[in-house]
Amino acid sequence: MMALIDFVSRLVGDVGRFVDIFLNDLILGAGDPLSALLVVVGQVLIVASVSALGYAAAGALLGEIGVDLPSLGGRGRSE
DSSP: OHHHHHHHHHHHHHHHHHHHHIIIIIIIITOOHHHHHHHHHHHHHHHHHHHHHHHHHHHHHHHHTTOOOOOSSSOOOOO
């Protein structure tokens, strides 16, 4: 149980540390807008891909119990 609490506390602490590093070292300290733009674009791509995979996984799980989510790509089941 202590390992789980240590893991969660470290995860929360690392998120705060990442925000601090991102703001102070990358955006305010580096003076290089291209590196900040690359980090932001990378994060957007990661969030978009994880969201699409999560939506597909949720649709597959909910489809097993009879709930149909709308298709994102227009290539859903033909009726």
